Amino acid sequence: MIGAEFVPLSLPPLLIGVCAAIACALPGNFLLLRRQALIGDAISHVVLPGIVLAFLVTGAVSAWPMMLGAGFAAVLAVVLIETIRRVGRIEPGAAMGVVFTAMFAGGVLLLEQSDTSSVHLDVQHALYGSLESLIWLDGLGWASLLDPQALRGLPPELPRIALTLIFVSAFTALFWRPLKISTFDEGFARTLGLPTGLIGLALVIVAAIAAVAAFDAVGSIIVIAMFICPPAAARMMTNRLEAQIGWSVGFATLSAVLGYVLAGYGPLWLGYANAVSAAGMIATVSGLLLARAAGFGPCRTRAGAPVEG
Amino acid sequence: MTGSTILDALTLQLGYNASLVAVGAALLGFAAGATGSFLYLGKRALVSDAISHATLPGVGLAFIVMVTLGGDGRALPGLLAGSALSAAAGLLCVTWLTTRTRLSEDAAIGAVLSVFFGLGIVFLTIIQAMTAGRQAGLESFLLGATAGMLRSEALTIAAGGALVLALTLLLRRPMTLASFDPDFATASGLPVRRIGLAMMGLALAITVVGLKIVGLIMIVAMLIIPPVAARFWTDRVGHVVLIAGVMGGVSGYTGAALSATAPDLPTGPIIVLVAFALFVLSLLFSPGRGVLAALVRHRRHQARVHVRQGLLALAQGQPIYEHLTLRLMRRRGLIRPDGVATEAGRAQAARALLDERRWQILRADPRHEAAAARYDGLTPLETLLTRDQIAELDRTLKPEAVT
Numbered sequence: 165m166i167g168a169e170f171v172p173l174s175l176p177p178l179l180i181g182v183c184a185a186i187a188c189a190l191p192g193n194f195l196l197l198r199r200q201a202l203i204g205d206a207i208s209h210v211v212l213p214g215i216v217l218a219f220l221v222t223g224a225v226s227a228w229p230m231m232l233g234a235g236f237a238a239v240l241a242v243v244l245i246e247t248i249r250r251v252g253r254i255e256p257g258a259a260m261g262v263v264f265t266a267m268f269a270g271g272v273l274l275l276e277q278s279d280t281s282s283v284h285l286d287v288q289h290a291l292y293g294s295l296e297s298l299i300w301l302d303g304l305g306w307a308s309l310l311d312p313q314a315l316r317g318l319p320p321e322l323p324r325i326a327l328t329l330i331f332v333s334a335f336t337a338l339f340w341r342p343l344k345i346s347t348f349d350e351g352f353a354r355t356l357g358l359p360t361g362l363i364g365l366a367l368v369i370v371a372a373i374a375a376v377a378a379f380d381a382v383g384s385i386i387v388i389a390m391f392i393c394p395p396a397a398a399r400m401m402t403n404r405l406e407a408q409i410g411w412s413v414g415f416a417t418l419s420a421v422l423g424y425v426l427a428g429y430g431p432l433w434l435g436y437a438n439a440v441s442a443a444g445m446i447a448t449v450s451g452l453l454l455a456r457a458a459g460f461g462p463c464r465t466r467a468g469a470p471v472e473g
Numbered sequence: 474m475t476g477s478t479i480l481d482a483l484t485l486q487l488g489y490n491a492s493l494v495a496v497g498a499a500l501l502g503f504a505a506g507a508t509g510s511f512l513y514l515g516k517r518a519l520v521s522d523a524i525s526h527a528t529l530p531g532v533g534l535a536f537i538v539m540v541t542l543g544g545d546g547r548a549l550p551g552l553l554a555g556s557a558l559s560a561a562a563g564l565l566c567v568t569w570l571t572t573r574t575r576l577s578e579d580a581a582i583g584a585v586l587s588v589f590f591g592l593g594i595v596f597l598t599i600i601q602a603m604t605a606g607r608q609a610g611l612e613s614f615l616l617g618a619t620a621g622m623l624r625s626e627a628l629t630i631a632a633g634g635a636l637v638l639a640l641t642l643l644l645r646r647p648m649t650l651a652s653f654d655p656d657f658a659t660a661s662g663l664p665v666r667r668i669g670l671a672m673m674g675l676a677l678a679i680t681v682v683g684l685k686i687v688g689l690i691m692i693v694a695m696l697i698i699p700p701v702a703a704r705f706w707t708d709r710v711g712h713v714v715l716i717a718g719v720m721g722g723v724s725g726y727t728g729a730a731l732s733a734t735a736p737d738l739p740t741g742p743i744i745v746l747v748a749f750a751l752f753v754l755s756l757l758f759s760p761g762r763g764v765l766a767a768l769v770r771h772r773r774h775q776a777r778v779h780v781r782q783g784l785l786a787l788a789q790g791q792p793i794y795e796h797l798t799l800r801l802m803r804r805r806g807l808i809r810p811d812g813v814a815t816e817a818g819r820a821q822a823a824r825a826l827l828d829e830r831r832w833q834i835l836r837a838d839p840r841h842e843a844a845a846a847r848y849d850g851l852t853p854l855e856t857l858l859t860r861d862q863i864a865e866l867d868r869t870l871k872p873e874a875v876t
Contacts, residue, residue: 201580201583204583205586253762254701261694273746277737385594392584392587439598448595454584465575
């Protein structure tokens with residue numbers, strides 16, 4: 165598989181997949197511990213109306229307005245969920261269910277009503293992206309990685325998702341202590357004078373940024389899977405947050421690489437001519453990793469629960 | 474789309490298939506609203522999200538198996554059976570992850586829904602390659618599509634809707650008990666675990682029947698939105714179930730009928746949006762828990778506080794500057810436009826001052842501790858104490874009141 169075609173055809177999607185997976189898994193760790201794991205699910209549903217609206221306003225499929233629209237929709241959804249939860253005194257899960265299904269329905273309806281048949285904008289694309297199509301035609305071999313002329317031809321998704329990854333990592337590193345304290349013991353964090361409400365909101369917004377950027381590159385299925393599966397699997401491996409983050413990054417990378425390779429080359433090994441969806445396969449692999457961790461991880465049971473044979 | 478077509482659609486004049494689908498959607502919506510109420514009351518609303526996403530690999534696998542066996546891959550009963558099986562597997566995974574590992578239920582739900590959905594997408598791409606360009610039509614399971622539905626499919630859906638509704642009605646009593654008060658239900662000897670399982674089975678059946686109409690991404694809305702909306706109107710379990718059922722039925726029926734009037738009105742989103750509109754109406758206008766009712770309550774309370782303070786100021790001869798107080802008192806005829814108290818105003822002010830003095834005495838007296846705790850600056854003392862008690866209070870009050 166490391167042939168001449170590897171650099172132009174497989175390297176960019178692999179890198180994009182890995183960056184997206186890690187960018188989602190990092191905030192996913194905290195969301196998981198805060199029992200807000202389904203925020204990723206909600207966000208990835210509501211970006212659809214956001215990008216459709218952005219398309220209707222600008223009339224073109226261009227990345228920045230669509231990411232802005234998606235980001236706006238994500239923030240709107242978070243605000244709506246919070247409002248409905250407080251005003252109607254409804255439990256958070258149900259409030260989330262009401263908001264994201266309604267917004268998704270609105271997005272589908274808008275999409276069907278508007279004339280988008282001429283452009284590549286459909287629900288399937290939004291759901292499972294097209295990781296395979298993010299190729300680098302100028303990359304003629306490993307030497308091209310040092311050639312500025314060729315580097316300019318990289319798919320624009322790659323620098324975007326790489327920047328997002330850097331941003332998310334920086335956020336996690338800079339606010340490590342407040343995040344950790346307010347996640348594990350909100351009361352203690354408040355007595356220390358930490359603005360816990362603000363920290364929670366910032367975390368959700370960072371998660372939304374990661375989700376929108378990853379969504380742009382790889383579709384929403386990977387986003388949901390990567391928010392939850394690698395952190396959940398990592399949670400089975402250790403009791404320490406530092407180690408959990410490390411494991412989750414490892415699991416995310418492994419899912420992205422293994423999933424991409426299996427999707428692209430697996431069918432060929434089995435004798436079929438067509439590759440299968442890389443996004444779907446990455447999600448599947450992350451699920452298999454989670455299943456293994458849930459079955460054999462050293463810290464898989466609740467603290468204090470008897471270990472069953 | 475004109476008014477008359479909408480009317481035609483709502484009165485089932487748009488053809489046999491469309492009518493069958495509308496009736497099926499109404500029955501399904503009623504069952505979904507009612508069953509969803511039990512899930513919502515048990516705080517397990519989002520489990521249905523995992524169930525619905527977990528149907529996709531089953532649909533894909535059933536298609537592949539049916540084609541390999543030489544049959545028609547699109548036969549609806551086969552696809553529905555496959556989806557039911559994989560949804561059940563997803564449900565098992567959620568239960569296993571929550572009971573046997575340290576993961577909380579929401580994480581288990583998210584993991585199962587994303588992984589099963591991803592696997593389903595893998596199967597869909599395999600099918601695309603198998604059918605080589607021919608549309609397998611399985612995409613309609615994602616978002617639902619009733620346009621161009623076969624007679625047999627419409628019949629399957631109508632029958633399925635009737636079946637799940639009948640099951641819901643049958644299981645209504647035990648489900649009410651088990652979801653509302655599981656401890657009491659256990660103590661009464663009900664098999665709570667099995668009832669919970671039946672409830673999930675029912676949610677699963679609704680999801681499977683609704684796949685073709687609403688699509689698997691939005692079917693969860695039919696299980697969540699109507700119960701949440703219904704909860705605004707009542708505090709009684711039975712009523713929540715009934716109202717949620719009616720709301721679900723109305724949205725299913727209206728959505729299916731409306732979408733039959735034009736080709737660019739997909740059924741699923743319309744059903745969801747009708748349900749959401751009912752939710753917004755409930756949020757705003759329901760008595761008791763609605764936003765409008767809360768606003769009215771707030772304004773009424775505010776007015777009471779302002780008038781009371783205004784009256785006390787009048788009685789003690791202090792000037793009132795606050796605009797809202799002035800406006801409220803003028804509107805009630807307590808003061809004249811120039812700010813001087815009217816006859817009624819003076820009378821009420823004296824009564825308010827007397828009441829306040831009585832309260833002061835009462836709160837200083839340890840014997841009245843229980844009554845003193847009710848002091849909020851608004852409640853007239855006459856509503857708390859007997860006439861004798863007040864007379865006794867007044868005896869201590871007398872010398873002061875004379876001055």
